[in-house]
Amino acid sequence: MITLITFSTSLGDITIELFPDKAPVTVENFLAYVDAGHFVGTIFHRVIPGFMIQGGGFDADMKQKPTRDPIKNEADNG
Numbered sequence: 001m002i003t004l005i006t007f008s009t010s011l012g013d014i015t016i017e018l019f020p021d022k023a024p025v026t027v028e029n030f031l032a033y034v035d036a037g038h039f040v041g042t043i044f045h046r047v048i049p050g051f052m053i054q055g056g057g058f059d060a061d062m063k064q065k066p067t068r069d070p071i072k073n074e075a076d077n078g
Contacts, residue, residue: 001019001020001021002017002018002019003017003018003019003020003027003031004016004017004018005018005030005031005034007039009044018030018031022074022077022078023074023077024074025071025072025074026071026074029068029071032068033056033068038056038065039055039056041059041060042055042056042057042058042059042065043055043058043059043060045057045058045062
C-alpha cells in the first residue's frame, strides 16, 4: 500500500509517496505531523539543487517548530 501526500508551496505542488508497509512507525509519525498542521507556514531552509530539499522545522521568521518525541530508525527495514 502507498500513501500519497501533496504539499502546496509558493512554487507549486510537491507530492511524496509514503510506504506504511515498509516504514510503519515513520509513516505514522509523519502523518501525525500532517494531521496536526505542523507544516503550515513552514519553509524549506536547506536546498541543494538537483539533489534535495529540507524543510518543516522552521517558520518564515526562522523560529524552530516544536517536535514530537524521537521514533525508531527504520532505515534498515529493507
